[in-house]
Amino acid sequence: MRLGKVAVAALAAGVLAGCGSTAADTSGKGGGETAEKDQGGKPWVLVEPGKPTAAPGVSPRYAPRSGLPPVSYLPTESAGCTIAWPQEGIVLIPMIVTPVARGFRVEWPASYGTTYRLTAVHQDLVTGAQPEPTWQNVTAGANCTVTATITGLISGDPYIVWLDAPNSPRKLDGTSSLRSGKSGVVKPL
Secondary structure (H helix, E strand, O other): HHHHHHHHHHHHHHHHHHHHHHHHHOOOOOOOOOHHHOOOOOOOOOOOOOOOOOOOOOOOOOOOOOOOHHHHHHHOOOOOOOOOOOOOOOOOOOEEEEEOEEEEEEEEEOOOOOOOEEEEEEEOOOOOOOOOOOOOOEOOOOOOEEEEEOOOOOOOOOOEEEEEEOOOOOOOOEEEEOEEEEEEEOOOO
């Protein structure tokens, strides 16, 4: 048993010693010259960088393109709109409120659904309960901007215009889109 262990250890030492040694001298000169010196100082492993070449007999099935088109050709949410509506960092639906005779012309982006409700709330002080606002239903058309007019208001009095999007769609990440918009205090002509 002990002789077997010694033989295995000696064999392992010989194998390990052979792994670290250089090639045997085949020139007959002695002295243990390496094969590297026998080949005139050239290394054993030659590494050459690759060169791109086409596969023989294979042609591409498509015409390669030179890259992406200019950014101006890529579609955006407000493509074709006359108003560049903000897309990021907003918490209310953006609106443009223009005073007209005894009312307002209101514009907003159509990307918050197909049906909207719009009202102008009078800002005079009222004793007791506030009167219920009268909502005007608006259906969005095919354009990217929805336009509606509120009439029948008191010229020169202060109002705040409110917009409601009750059927606002969900965004791609599952969160709900904006559902309301509000103006500052505005006065009809």
